[in-house]
């Protein structure tokens with residue numbers, strides 16, 4: 183045992199990370215180092231992870247802050263595709279606003295927006311093949327819109343109404359659609375990560391051509407499941423893309439509480455030998471290009487990629503929190519990487535393929551579409567006290583076949599239904615209000 | 616009620632009572648630390664730790680990474696050093712990633728080291744449904760914890776009890792799981808979801824002493840007394856059962872267990888031997904729920920005093936549904952049906 187004179191040492195000190203700004207502070211991101219467009223190069227998709235470690239601290243960018251595209255990562259998309267991308271971003275933003283308001287009006291229990299982060303789900307969904315399997319967290323509603331999932335069905339789910347394809351079982355926004363290669367969303371963070379790896383391993387084992395992609399927030403990278411996923415992915419060289427949406431905040435905890443003070447989130451992949459890149463998450467073209475790169479890599483047996491999307495959560499975590507109680511009010515306004523919608527719009531206007539008038543008209547058309555769809559959804563019922571489904575549905579799908587004890591409990595609940603609800607209530611329920 | 620303090624009394628809801636207990640223990644014992652997701656500056660998603668970081672500093676009250684496994688493992692380590700950690704798990708539904716640190720570690724340190732190491736930690740976690748939280752913000756996993764050897768399980772049903780029990784828990788040298796029925800954080804819920812919510816201020820158990828006091832672990836509270844029936848329950852369901860008994864004029868003992876483990880078997884035995892009828896009520900799923908243990912104990916100890924089969928009123932054996940929450944919840948209708956059956960002859 184080493185003999186030590188500890189008398190002269192300073193006392194140990196427990197470090198608790200603290201964000202730069204709290205309510206009342208003036209946010210100032212001028213000390214944030216952000217690379218210029220073009221600095222982070224684009225290697226071949228076949229590159230070994232060991233030869234691209236610097237990319238975990240770089241930043242893939244295509245659009246500058248005026249909306250001009252340049253550099254090796256420019257995906258050179260057609261105007262048509264870029265306009266579709268803009269449209270998707272605008273649509274999900276309009277959808278989010280509307281559904282958030284619906285919750286505030288008491289029409290449902292809960293909602294979560296993806297405002298400011300739309301590019302991190304829409305651009306990847308556009309760069310992936312439609313049948314690549316996605317394992318999202320709760321903030322990737324954009325994927326569903328890109329894949330053509332009906333907005334009406336999303337709203338029915340949010341209202342848990344009688345047309346909800348998930349039979350009112352899940353909290354709003356916890357969608358599921360195997361038809362759209364969209365895995366059922368869990369409320370438990372990061373469970374989807376190792377599942378995506380397993381799906382990708384299965385696809386490889388079956389000599390399929392489909393790959394998997396998964397998403398989580400930077401806060402969620404602390405969960406053990408994240409690290410299990412990394413290990414399995416590297417061991418089996420699984421065809422999977424890991425997206426970390428670093429939107430700076432996990433409810434009230436800033437990224438430093440997840441380890442962001444010491445390293446980038448992309449750097450988590452390095453120790454596992456996983457190709458790890460960082461992308462400007464508010465630059466839809468860069469996100470598209472990064473996903474395209476990773477998808478090609480996975481599809482050609484070059485293994486998994488970890489992508490950190492550097493972005494900002496513009497709104498509260500959900501309808502349950504007030505962000506002004508834990509972060510400086512104007513952080514988003516000062517966020518140096520701007521807003522993905524505005525940046526793509528500026529790009530298209532700069533190319534002269536878009537203009538203000540058309541933009542205003544499109545916004546109006548999308549808002550109208552959302553509003554009209556909302557009215558249709560509300561005809562199927564809003565949450566209210568719930569109970570828009572037959573009580574039997576509560577007991578179905580626990581197992582493929584219902585065992586005797588659930589059968590008994592189902593009978594009990596049906597008997598309760600008769601005594602519990604007056605005729606008046608029953609009628610109201612049937613009308614779905 | 617024991618250790619009745621002489622400090623001034625204040626009306627508190629359950630969150631305020633829990634906050635007060637934490638405040639007092641942070642003040643009294645420098646070894647007490649609070650850690651968990653969003654518990655620091657923000658004061659917790661339910662505000663249970665509001666202002667505590669401001670008052671005691673970040674060394675004592677701090678945010679953690681989102682890793683329940685990390686939170687609970689770190690709490691075991693802190694306990695080994697000699698601290699008295701009070702980790703918060705944001706929702707009981709999120710405790711599963713950290714289960715191994717409780718089952719295989721905290722619960723067994725004392726035993727496997729022959730008392731060389733202990734885990735004097737109190738895990739606080741909101742549980743139960745009734746808030747439209749869907750399947751991952753509504754569960755009642757208490758029987759997982761009573762089933763493993765070595766963890767004490769506490770569930771308060773009032774602000775007064777919450778504070779006194781939490782102080783006892785923090786001072787206790789064994790690992791404790793402290794489930795907070797979140798539906799009754801702001802008011803006692805009678806199970807009628809379509810009636811206006813009553814605030815705690817109207818309830819006598821919301822008169823909470825501002826100072827230090829303890830409620831002993833392992834002691835149930837008989838909240839209503841009667842001769843014809845024993846209702847054994849805990850958490851939110853104490854209020855649902857009491858309301859039914861009151862509204863329908865049923866002559867029943869209503870026992871609020873307060874501590875599930877160690878269990879106050881004496882109070883249960885005494886009551887069932889007196890009434891001859893036993894109804895067990897919990898919100899958790901039925902199969903292998905804590906009610907099964909209670910029913911077995913009552914059958915073993917009171918069989919010859921029973922005048923009717925033991926009945927259980929519980930949640931159904933399904934995940935907690937969102938829209939059908941009130942069809943799932945063991946409310947007044949399910950209780951009334953069971954009471955009618957048990958009182959029939």
Ligand SMILES: Cc1ncc(C[n+]2csc(CCOP(=O)(O)OP(=O)(O)O)c2C)c(N)n1
Nearest residue numbers: 321369370371399400401402431432433709
């Ligand atoms: C296992 C688990 N622990 C805790 C929670 C509660 N919770 C829900 S979202 C969240 C924050 C997640 O933050 P982040 O991963 O950064 O994603 P973001 O919300 O920013 O998209 C927390 C703590 C949960 N849902 N599951």
